Amino acid sequence: AxxxxxxxxxxxxxxxxxxxxxxxxxxxxxxxxxxxxxxxxAPVVKSKLSVKAPEFYPSGYNQNFNQNFTDSSFEDGYDGYLTLAEYVQDFLNHLTEQPGCFETEIEQFAETLNGWVTADETLQELVELVYQQATSVPNFSYMGARLCNYLSHHLTISPQSGNFRQLLLQRCRTEYENRDEAAKGDETTRKQFHAFVLFLAELYLNLEIKGTKGQVMRAEILQEGLRQLLNALFSNPVDNNLMCAVKLLKLTGSVLEDAWKEKGKNDMEEMIQRIENVVLDANCSRDVKHMLLKLVELRSSNWGRVHGTSPHTEATPENDPNYFMNEPTFYTSDGVPFTAADPDYQEKYQELLEREDLFPDYEENGTDLSGPGDQYFHDLDDKMDPEIEEAYEKFCLESEHKRKQ
Incomplete structure (x- = not known):
């Protein structure tokens, strides 16, 4: 011891x-x-760490994408990028994750491409990269169409094989010509076909072409293309083909009908007749038939549009049916909704204000009225039954889903 x-x-x-x-x-x-x-x-511990070591970034950490191409000299393989494919794919992924960066970064992206895409082969590669991203990544079709429109106007290279827009339309034509086989294909083939259909719809809405008189117009060739794609979908009325047709018409129906009417065509009438025939004869599910009927209803209401509205500066509740469109909705004590368009709006709104005055926000005035009773209710919230909590969360999710529909 x-x-x-x-x-x-x-x-x-x-x-x-x-x-x-x-x-x-x-x-x-x-x-x-x-x-x-x-x-x-006792071993002598010697650290290998150094104050001169480069910065460490954990896996998955995204540095500001602009750092990759802010250097105007683009030395060392365009500031760290070894190939065009790597640079373009990185930017496309960046847009997919942060679509709000399109406006601030697209100009620099196009300038970089103008210094890099100087041959027919590289332009073909660029078109294919953009096309694949727009037809394989969910929800990128709209952003891909905007990107294609910008590049079609700002890329300077125009080889004999065609400029960016021409090569893009040629790439789309390859898929278009295979439409009937794709609509009859297996699940994977149809899924890829549907992605192409929706991308072409976004191109029709977003791709701007200058007419002979300098006016901005849509590509008419895409208009006819969408008509034939709809025929292919309705000719093979399985559920996912019909759902794709519904999405296509909800997206472009109003624009297509206006364009057809200007030419004196009744193509939309024929399309609605095909939908009604499908509802009567096809062996699709009840939910899909309901979607088709809702689409017919939407078209009967002029695609949800109200024509003949007054200019914004002259709009009044009397001459503009859309005047109250963006006003908030309130509810009475009985749960009845009312808006500014309601004749009794002012009276009911005043009642709400008076009722609110009866319960002033004491906390803002520096007075705290909380007491033991408040803590009791807080404890009740903390001890909510797990089954009730799960049911409530499910109810909230279902309500949100119905609201978005």
């Missing part, structure tokens, strides 16, 4: 001093032998 007591101070003392200075430690004579053995076997 006395031996252990004499060794303890020496061991603790060694443990507290920095490495490399053990030879200067004084210990009691009775513990000298033990201390020397500790010094002999």
């Amino acid at each position: 006395s031996a252990l007591a004499s060794r303890a101070p020496a061991w603790l003392l060694l443990a507290r001093i920095p490495s490399g200075s053990q030879d200067k430690v004084s210990v009691p004579d009775s513990g000298l032998e033990m201390a020397e053995s500790q010094v002999a076997v």
Whole structure:
């Protein structure tokens, strides 16, 4: 016991001093032998860390994408990018994750491409990269169409094989010519076909072409293309083909009908007749038939549009049926909704204001009225039954889903 007591101070003392200075430690004579053995076997820890080491970024960390192409000289393979495919794919992924960056970064992206895409092969590669992203990544078809429109106007290269827009339309034509086989294909083939259909619809809405008189117009060739794609979908009335047709018409129906009417065509009438025939004869699911009927109803209401509205500066509740469109909706004590278009709006709104005055926000005035009763209700919230909590969350999700529909 006395031996252990004499060794303890020496061991603790060694443990507290920095490495490399053990030879200067004084210990009691009775513990000298033990201390020397500790010094002999203790390894000297040497760190490999350096203050000059580069910055460390954990896996998945995204630095500001602009850092990749802010250097106007683009040295060392365009500032770190080895190939055109890597650079373009990185930017496309960036747009997919942060679509709001389109306006601020597209100009720099196009300038970079103008310095890089200088041959027919690289232009073909660029078209294919954009096309694949727009038809394989969910919800990128709209952003892809906007990107295609911008590049078609700002890329300077125009080889004999065709400029960006011409090569893009040629790429789309390859898929278009295979439409009947694709609509009859297996699940995977149809899914790829539907992605192409919706991308072509976005191109029709977003791709701007200058007419002979300098006016901006849509590509008429895409208008006829969408007509034939609808025929292919309705000729093979399985559920997902019909759902794709519904999405296409909800997206472009009003624009297509206006364009057809200008030419004196009744193509939309024929399309609605085909839908009604499908509802009567096709073996599709009840939900899909309901979607088709809702689409017919939407078209009968002029695609939800109200024509003949007055200019914004002259709009009044009397001459503009859309005047109250963006006004908030309130609810009475009985749960009845009312808006600014309601004849009794002013009276009911005043009642709401008066009722609110009866319960002023004391916390803003610096008065705290909370007490034991408040804590009791907080405790009740914290102890909500798990089954009730799960049912409530499910109800909220279903309500949100119905609202978005």
